[in-house]
Amino acid sequence: MTDLSVANxxxxxxxxxxxxxxxxxxxxxxxxxxxxxxxxxxxSAQKPVAVLDAMDRYYREMHSNVHRGAHTLxxxxxxxxxxxxxxxxxxxxAASTREIIWTRGTxxxxxxxxxGLAPRLQSGDEILVTQMEHHANIVxxxxxxxxxxxxxxxxxxxxxxxxxxxxxxxxxxxxxKVLAVAHVSNVLGTVNPIAALINEAKKRGIITLVDGxxxxxxxxxxxxxxxxxxxxxxxxxxxxxxxxxxxYGKSHLLEEMPPYQGGGEMIERVSFERTTWxxxxxxxxxxxxxxxxxxxxxxxxxxxxxxxxxxMEAAESALLIRANDLVESVxxxxxxxxxxxxxxxxxxxxxxxxxxxxxxxxxxxGIAIRTGHHCAxxxxxxxxxxxxxxxxxxxxxxxxxxxxxxxxxxxxQRLFA
Amino acid sequence: xxxxEQDFLNNPLGTKTTLEDVLDAFEFLxxxxxxxxxxxxxxxxxxxxxxxxxxxxxxxxxxQSQVWLIHHFxxxxxxxxxxxxxxxxxxxxxxxxxxxxxxxKAPRExxxxxxxxxxxxxxxFRHISPTRGNGLRAMVSKIRDxxxxxxx
Ligand SMILES: Cc1ncc(COP(=O)(O)O)c(C=O)c1O
Numbered sequence: 001m002t003d004l005s006v007a008n009x010x011x012x013x014x015x016x017x018x019x020x021x022x023x024x025x026x027x028x029x030x031x032x033x034x035x036x037x038x039x040x041x042x043x044s045a046q047k048p049v050a051v052l053d054a055m056d057r058y059y060r061e062m063h064s065n066v067h068r069g070a071h072t073l074x075x076x077x078x079x080x081x082x083x084x085x086x087x088x089x090x091x092x093x094a095a096s097t098r099e100i101i102w103t104r105g106t107x108x109x110x111x112x113x114x115x116g117l118a119p120r121l122q123s124g125d126e127i128l129v130t131q132m133e134h135h136a137n138i139v140x141x142x143x144x145x146x147x148x149x150x151x152x153x154x155x156x157x158x159x160x161x162x163x164x165x166x167x168x169x170x171x172x173x174x175x176x177k178v179l180a181v182a183h184v185s186n187v188l189g190t191v192n193p194i195a196a197l198i199n200e201a202k203k204r205g206i207i208t209l210v211d212g213x214x215x216x217x218x219x220x221x222x223x224x225x226x227x228x229x230x231x232x233x234x235x236x237x238x239x240x241x242x243x244x245x246x247x248y249g250k251s252h253l254l255e256e257m258p259p260y261q262g263g264g265e266m267i268e269r270v271s272f273e274r275t276t277w278x279x280x281x282x283x284x285x286x287x288x289x290x291x292x293x294x295x296x297x298x299x300x301x302x303x304x305x306x307x308x309x310x311x312m313e314a315a316e317s318a319l320l321i322r323a324n325d326l327v328e329s330v331x332x333x334x335x336x337x338x339x340x341x342x343x344x345x346x347x348x349x350x351x352x353x354x355x356x357x358x359x360x361x362x363x364x365x366g367i368a369i370r371t372g373h374h375c376a377x378x379x380x381x382x383x384x385x386x387x388x389x390x391x392x393x394x395x396x397x398x399x400x401x402x403x404x405x406x407x408x409x410x411x412x413q414r415l416f417a
Numbered sequence: 418x419x420x421x422e423q424d425f426l427n428n429p430l431g432t433k434t435t436l437e438d439v440l441d442a443f444e445f446l447x448x449x450x451x452x453x454x455x456x457x458x459x460x461x462x463x464x465x466x467x468x469x470x471x472x473x474x475x476x477x478x479x480x481q482s483q484v485w486l487i488h489h490f491x492x493x494x495x496x497x498x499x500x501x502x503x504x505x506x507x508x509x510x511x512x513x514x515x516x517x518x519x520x521x522k523a524p525r526e527x528x529x530x531x532x533x534x535x536x537x538x539x540x541x542f543r544h545i546s547p548t549r550g551n552g553l554r555a556m557v558s559k560i561r562d563x564x565x566x567x568x569x
Contacts, residue, residue, distance in 0.1 A: 032449070353506070354482055354504055354505035354506060354507075354508075356481040356482045356505045356507070356508065357505050357506050357507050357508075359481075360453075360507050361453060361507075364449040364453070365449075371481065372481060386482075386483065386504070387481075411450075415450060415453060415454055415457065416457065416506065
């Protein structure tokens with residue numbers, strides 16, 4: 001960081017966390033008789049009033065099926081739905097809304113791509129993923145590999161939880177057809193150098209997919225600047241509703257790929273002799289879509305857009321710094337994932353304590369975290385642990401909540417002493 | 418290490434430590450800290466578990482932590498003896514409570530014991546997340562399956 005940017009950070013107005021917390025009604029409740037401290041944002045984030053209201057208003061004033069009815073409500077629903085698609089396009093800086101496909105989430109988006117790329121894959125081809133992927137970015141590739149005879153190969157990670165870039169370079173070869181990599185690791189918090197990885201892959205004509213599920217709650221990716229072929233994310237982790245997500249894909253690849261599911265909406269003409277597909281993006285959107293959810297996601301993106309991004313990032317990094325500083329106040333506590341570039345997530349273990357014990361006893365104190373393998377079993381194997389405890393922070397968390405987590409951990413340790 | 422018949426018979430849970438002991442103790446526990454401290458202590462009474470018992474056949478699926486369960490049916494007394502192991506302390510404690518209620522009983526008697534009622538009496542389910550509750554139920558249903566087989 002240059003001196004100038006340090007000065008900028010110092011001058012920047014701080015995020016008004018108390019005001020922001022009032023936007024998230026669920027946060028001001030008691031759990032087990034204690035004020036809720038919600039530190040499981042990596043699993044799913046909470047929703048601001050703006051999202052709740054947008055969905056409520058949609059159902060009260062506009063609901064109808066989209067792209068169909070010859071009536072006013074149908075037009076309203078369609079324009080709210082397509083308006084949300086345009087909002088997503090703007091968020092990602094995609095070239096066209098034809099490249100924005102609604103899916104149920106990251107998982108479905110990756111399955112769609114893996115399935116769509118199957119015709120390109122042959123026996124012996126290689127699909128490069130990483131050791132730190134979520135199962136959602138491993139299993140769909142294994143399934144397509146099973147069908148095509150391709151192989152799924154992981155890029156190793158270092159003990160600190162960063163990708164081994166030397167290994168990445170040596171794994172690239174003429175058989176490598178796909179690179180599928182997380183923008184941000186859900187377990188480690190590591191921000192991967194995806195721009196550099198994509199750049200390398202592109203030189204060799206390798207198709208690139210970025211799993212952005214854990215990135216979009218913290219950053220706004222620019223898919224044209226990244227030049228990735230696909231970028232997938234889920235609404236529910238970025239303060240929007242569940243049940244909807246996004247696949248961004250470059251139009252020439254989406255055009256080439258076969259449809260994922262068949263049914264209404266995705267066709268141009270159906271007959272028993274010959275059925276033809278609808279144009280993008282509808283070719284990949286069979287059936288009645290999650291309309292209210294799309295509208296809710298649009299509202300979540302607008303809400304994030306109304307916040308000061310720089311202040312938000314500064315507040316989040318302050319949470320991470322405080323957490324890291326407090327680690328030594330809990331004897332035997334060890335952070336898994338100490339990359340230099342991290343989002344505010346700490347996976348940890350505490351000597352002598354099982355993660356599930358930690359989770360249960362934090363819950364008793366009103367603190368919600370996640371424990372277990374985090375759908376990243378290959379990464380758990382790499383670290384030789386059955387699971388970890390993970391606290392994942394969002395911009396609405398306070399420094400005081402970070403401190404409460406550590407006070408609660410100290411209390412748990414006394415209980416086991 | 419393999420478990421001998423004696424290892425099963427020596428399990429204090431359900432024999433030396435009785436259900437009454439646990440119910441009495443619970444009456445005096447006020448808050449979550451005392452409650453869990455007691456549960457963790459009970460877990461320390463689980464006897465050592467044989468290494469060769471940690472195999473797939475004895476694994477209890479559905480728990481967040483790893484749980485193993487083995488049994489020995491004592492022909493002479495007609496009673497069923499159980500050993501449980503887990504790597505999580507609270508699960509060990511909850512397993513101990515299950516054993517206090519079910520260990521060393523005749524299979525038919527075991528099958529008539531209402532374990533849900535016991536957990537309600539202990540006011541435990543309210544404090545236990547549904548995921549953990551599922552793990553408890555998985556342990557209990559494995560024990561009931563064993564008892565049903567022995568009773569048949
Ligand atoms: C990195 C990553 N990828 C993919 C997913 C899957 O997201 P979803 O379950 O919303 O499809 C998750 C969610 O946990 C994730 O963290």
